[in-house]
Amino acid sequence: MILRDVLIIGGGIHGCATALNLRHAGATVTLFEKDYAGRHASGVNAGGVRMLSRHVAEIPLSLRSMAIWERIGDLIDDDCALDCHGQVLVAESAADFETCKARVAELNRLGFTHEELLSAAEVRRILPAVAETCTGGIISRRDGAAQPARATTAYRRKAASLGADIREGVAAGLPRFQNGLWHVDAGGESFAAPKLVIAAGAWSGRIAAHLGEPIPLVPVAPMLMITSRVPRFIDPVVILRSRILSFKQFPNGTLLIGGGHLGQADIDTNSTVLDWRKLQISARTVSELFPVMRSATIVRAWAGIEGKLTDDLPVVGPSLRHKGLFYQCGFSLHGFQLGPAAGAAVAELVTEGRTPVDISGLSMARFNAA
């Protein structure tokens, strides 16, 4: 049996970031990844590094993450192609704009200043190609985008170089608690540690249910499309208030169209099925917002497998039922930006029992209300 301080199930950006931070704290770690790091949601998402438009419960974690992203190269020896020209939420109606105003006022009241209201003219100045229907918006100026697979891989590589034992292509068996230790069988070997972190994305629900702590997590397959390279015509990432869309241009010129229309996910076969009817809606939305996009060529569409919780908020924190067990999952299509801070916070919870960042709204406790 191999004895560690901490075992982690899941090699996405969350598991890898936690492993890295645990190594900084001196803990011994083994991480199990059934495929390879970044194979699913962490590697194939839209790469948005966004504080904009987050649920208030996530904002402290998101702000802390942004501070880490801004010096990501120092931390993991790779700049992850992070490219920050802000993210803009576009209002498409008068009602949308009223919602934007109320949102910014509410954030200001809570002491958050990262979101700023934009008039229609200001949005047009920042996004010259935007449709006339735009009524204004909100900008978060420090936001941007990174390359998700590169970022996740860099976290994995840095954690490994600091001594984390990262086992890719090794599926963890269901964990069990015995004599004060968490036991996991994986790849023909047995592992044990006093602490266990579940960071298994869409596969986390099964583990939680097995441990008698069910969470309302549904595996989903958010879909994305990418175009061939075109000259730069848009700097910030664009999202919408009332319709599903996330739209950005990478430095290489390709345009990414996403936002969360869902295909079908099968977590037993790692497969996803695209829904062209919904991709059609994405295509319509983006071409209505940026009419010039009608002549873009789509070169690829895909979907990643992600865990979505019913209230669209993740679980970050200790189990309420078991000693030494921590959850870091259910990021519900917006976990990539949170990876760096969630990894730091969970490592703090594991090693010190507390974290300075307010994650009270992301606790397991919210599912016990009933």
Add this chain to the structure above:
Amino acid sequence: MTPMFSHIPADQRPTLEIFVDGQSVQARRGDTVAAALLASGLDVRRDSAVSGVPRLPYCMMGVCFECLVTINGVGNRQGCLIPVEPGMQVEIQRGKRELGK
């Protein structure tokens, strides 16, 4: 520039006029855009979208995408799959294609 390929004398197909970057070119009816360009004697090298190096068609059967051209204003068309038509406007793609054309 002398073209690398020439029509054999037995080829008696009628010609038709297309325009390559505005320049009149006599193409043979039934030729694909890519073949007509290669036979034209013009410099029809496109720039690659990544580093801007010159490229010409490689496979002529629809798999390599080296023959991408703008045809009648629509970009990124596979020139090797599309037959010439009278009056067709062909533009050689220099670098990344502009949106909206």
Add this chain to the structure above:
Amino acid sequence: MSVLHSDSYDLVVVGAGPAGIAAAAAAAAAGASTLLLDENAGPGGQVWRGLTTTPLTNREMLGKDYWDGEAELGKLRASGAEVIHRATVWSIDPSLQVGVSHGGSSRIVQARKIVVATGAMERPFPIPGWTLPGVMTAGAAQTMLKSSGLVPSEPTVIAGQGPLFWLLAGQILRMGGRIDVMLDTTPKGQLAAALPKAFGFLTTPYFRKGLKMLAEVRSKVRIVKHVTRIEAHGEGQLDRVTWETAGGKRGEMASRLLLLHQGVVPNVNLAMSVGAAHDWDKQQLCWRPRLDEDGQSTVPGLYIAGDGAGIGGVGVALARGRVAAHAALTAMGRKAPASGLSAARAELAKANRGREFLDLLYKPAEQFRIPEGDTIVCRCEEVRARDILSAVEIGASGPNQLKAYLRTGMGPCQGRLCGLTVTELMAKARGTTPEQIGYYRLRAPVKPLMLSELADLPQEPAAVKAVVR
């Protein structure tokens, strides 16, 4: 896209080469509603390219094998199958819905069964300088010859090996085209290795024809044997080809055109994107779909025929097309001619003779499949062999991670021109097998799709989905 007569068909066939023509003709003749989609302007695929339009109307020029296509095409026309050209299939999903683009708009069509007959493509031939203008495939030159009567007229080098290598040279010469030198890359000793398998080949008509062709070409062109290294040189345009032989002899030639060929491999993109399982063929050094004896893939109802099912040539393609069509008819409970399936299977067994000999004789050498150093592997994204080796060194374990690291395979050709090279290069670097390394997970759309075509898809009740993994 108003040209389609229906939104649903018993059988949709993709690709109008020999296999697709044979499959569609057999199915439609038996009464199945049949749609044949092909992205070219006319029927014939590669081998019968330009069959209805070629300017080479003197039948001597392209020979009997070419004009044999007319009889098969005649059967197709008499069968009542609906045939649409310049129709690009961009998606097929496991429920057998077909996304097809034609004339600037797209439709989704429901099939009960599908025959994918997307044929072969030339094996990537990644040598230094192969992206220079003036370097093309031999198949490209043959396409220009058949469909446009265009032959090389400037200093030309042909390099490689395989039946098409010799056939093309013969055709170009017969039509007054120019070839200055042929660089034969067949490794020394390979003929001896293949000879034990020659018996099947000796009994085929290809044998006699092959000898005649070789003799004709050898009498007219300088041939350099056992070439082990080839480089294309020039600034923005090919101007010189250099080579080296197994005997250590070096040569060079000022040249405007370099035609490359080292055999053909199945064009697997569409079938893989549906989710059909493929296995590594150790003999032909390529992926081939896992099929049952009827040609049905691991996706129920999806049949694969022709060279896309494994390289076999025209005769095999015709037979596989008919086998797949009859099997699909039978599976749909349609009354096919009782003898149809067994006759087609017998035809297939006969057509397969001699293949093993050719595969062994023309197995391409490692240095022409697995490049090194600065040689470009991925033409679209301009990724070099050494970039891939560096990515392997920092932990990339397969082609899909390489996509994230280097964008290999993510350009418009979607890995068609680099996939095999990447698999073999990574297998060699990691000391494992191509099977272990695997291939790109391919995605719909398998051909680039205008955003407006997707946005404007007609609203139809049928679910519209396609698979990715």
